[in-house]
Each structure stands twice: as C-alpha cells, then as structure tokens.
Amino acid sequence: MASTQTPSLILLLLLLLTTLSILTTPSSSSTETFVFGGCSQQKYTPGSAYENSVNSMLTSLVNSAMFSSYNNFTIQGQQTLYGLFQCRGDLSTADCGRCVAHAVSQLGTLCLDSCGGVLQLDGCFVKYDNISFLGVEDKTVVVKKCGPLIGYDSDASTRRDAVLGYLGSSDGSYKPYRVGGSGDVTGVAQCVGDLSASECQDCLSDAIGRLKTDCGAAKWGDMFLAKCYARYSEGGDHSHGGKDNDDDNDEEIEKTLAILIGMIAGIALLVIFLSSIRRLCDGKGKGGK
Numbered sequence: 182m183a184s185t186q187t188p189s190l191i192l193l194l195l196l197l198l199t200t201l202s203i204l205t206t207p208s209s210s211s212t213e214t215f216v217f218g219g220c221s222q223q224k225y226t227p228g229s230a231y232e233n234s235v236n237s238m239l240t241s242l243v244n245s246a247m248f249s250s251y252n253n254f255t256i257q258g259q260q261t262l263y264g265l266f267q268c269r270g271d272l273s274t275a276d277c278g279r280c281v282a283h284a285v286s287q288l289g290t291l292c293l294d295s296c297g298g299v300l301q302l303d304g305c306f307v308k309y310d311n312i313s314f315l316g317v318e319d320k321t322v323v324v325k326k327c328g329p330l331i332g333y334d335s336d337a338s339t340r341r342d343a344v345l346g347y348l349g350s351s352d353g354s355y356k357p358y359r360v361g362g363s364g365d366v367t368g369v370a371q372c373v374g375d376l377s378a379s380e381c382q383d384c385l386s387d388a389i390g391r392l393k394t395d396c397g398a399a400k401w402g403d404m405f406l407a408k409c410y411a412r413y414s415e416g417g418d419h420s421h422g423g424k425d426n427d428d429d430n431d432e433e434i435e436k437t438l439a440i441l442i443g444m445i446a447g448i449a450l451l452v453i454f455l456s457s458i459r460r461l462c463d464g465k466g467k468g469g470k
C-alpha cells in the first residue's frame with residue numbers, strides 16, 4: 182500500500198505546485214513586451230576573447246541601466262565592441278534596469294554566439310556590435326505596423342494629426358522623449374540617446390511623416406526606425422504590435438495550460454486511485470482463498 186500511496190502523494194503535490202506556479206506567475210509587464218530583435222549573421226568562436234567582450238558589454242549595459250536611462254560603451258580588444266541601451270523616457274531607473282536586464286537575457290538566447298545583436302522591447306532598446314554605430318543616425322525602417330482602419334471620422338483624424346504634430350514639433354532643444362495626447366488619442370516618440378538634438382529631430386520627423394502617410398486612418402500606428410520611433414493609438418486601443426493582444430494571448434495560454442495540467446493531474450490521480458483499490462481488492466481476494 183505505502184509503495185503506491187507515496188508516489189501518488191508526491192505526484193499530486195508536484196502537479197498542484199506546477200498548476201499554482203503557472204496560475205500565479207505574473208505575465209511580464211508591458212515594458213517588457215517584445216517589439217523587434219535581430220542578430221548579425223557572423224558568429225564568434227565560443228570561448229574566444231570576443232565572447233569575453235560580449236559578456237562584459239552585456240554586464241556593463243545591465244549595471245549602467247540601474248543608474249541612467251541611456252549609456253554607451255566601447256570595449257577595446259582584438260576587435261572593438263560597441264554597445265548602448267536606451268530606456269523610454271518615462272521609465273523609473275528601477276524599471277529601466279529591469280527592462281534592460283530582461284532585454285539582455287533575451288539577447289543572450291536570441292543571439293547566441295552572434296557578433297552583434299539588437300532588441301527593442303516596449304520600454305527599452307539594447308544594441309551591441311563590432312561595427313561602430315554609436316552616434317550614427319540611421320533612419321532605416323525596422324518595424325512598421327498599422328492598426329485597423331477607423332473609417333471616416335474627421336474628429337479622430339484631426340486629433341491624431343494634432344498629436345503627431347505635437348510629437349514632431351521642435352523648439353530647437355534636445356527632446357529625446359516626447360509624449361502627447363488629444364482626447365482619446367495618445368502618442369509617444371523616443372530617440373536613442375547617441376543622436377544629437379538635430380539628428381533626433383530629423384529622425385522623428387521622418388518616423389512621424391511615415392506614420393501619417395503609411396498608417397493613414399488606422400486606429401494605431403507604430404513606426405520604428407533604427408535610431409528612433411514614434412507610435413500613436415486611439416481610445417487606449419494600444420494594440421501596439423500586440424501589446425494588449427499578446428498579453429491576452431499569454432493569459433489565455435496560461436489558463437489553458439493550467440486547465441490542461443489540472444485535468445492531467447486529475448486523470449493521473451484517478452488511475453493511481455483505481456489501481457491501488459484494485460491491488461487492495463486483489464490482495465483481499467487472495468487472502469480470502
């Protein structure tokens with residue numbers, strides 16, 4: 182008896198714990214939502230000096246993000262390695278640190294042994310490479326996403342134009358982070374901190390211009406260029422590359438998984454219970470003869 186009861190109890194406990202941990206694990210906050218990522222084609226030899234440089238780069242980025250919202254690093258070696266991070270302007274240093282740590286750990290798996298890597302999460306941007314990109318303005322479109330059309334609504338498009346106009350306006354000062362709203366339309370824009378004030382302005386003007394032309398009458402739009410981005414959304418319908426959708430999906434998957442595990446646990450317990458009863462009966466039956 183004891184030999185069948187003990188494993189079943191352990192199994193029950195394990196399954197309960199798994200179910201509980203899945204149910205209670207908070208889904209990652211929206212600042213850590215994935216926007217885009219990429220790795221350079223070239224790979225370095227594991228165990229090489231280059232790997233050490235990459236590791237110290239990533240460590241420097243994570244450490245520095247606990248104190249500032251932007252920083253750049255150059256690591257001299259046989260091959261020079263360049264890297265930087267940029268947090269969204271509204272993040273606290275604690276949130277910035279968390280976001281960059283999350284991005285770096287994702288880069289570690291995403292770009293394993295790659296000479297360079299780049300990752301944009303909702304709240305932060307991280308990039309490292311052995312090709313210098315520090316202080317270089319780059320307006321390459323990396324991600325362009327437009328939401329569903331709102332149909333003809335002149336008020337909504339007026340508000341959107343006002344928000345985009347505000348985000349794109351310049352008084353000559355350095356404004357790497359911009360946020361604006363009109364009615365239920367909100368917008369945000371961010372430059373990577375290695376751009377000068379005029380480069381940042383130029384990059385954002387480009388991103389905003391593209392949003393206007395490419396996302397026309399869409400409910401929301403995302404325009405990520407290599408060194409800056411602009412995004413807007415209407416009515417809090419921040420689908421923003423699946424900001425809400427993805428979270429919902431994650432939750433759905435978690436719930437489904439929890440239900441599945443619960444069911445498997447139930448069936449497993451039933452089988453164990455039935456088999457132990459059978460053994461008990463068999464034993465009694467034999468004893469009776």
Ligand SMILES: *[C@@H]1O[C@H](CO)[C@@H](O)[C@H](O)[C@H]1NC(C)=O
Pocket residue numbers: 223224225231260261296311312313
């Ligand atoms: C970057 O590293 C790769 C792999 O080690 C190498 O092939 C490439 O030439 C390097 N590029 C520069 C600019 O150093």
Ligand SMILES: *[C@@H]1O[C@H](CO)[C@@H](O)[C@H](O)[C@H]1NC(C)=O
Pocket residue numbers: 252253254315316374375376
């Ligand atoms: C990189 O960091 C150094 C020191 O923190 C700073 O002086 C320099 O201006 C930065 N360069 C860029 C391109 O941001």
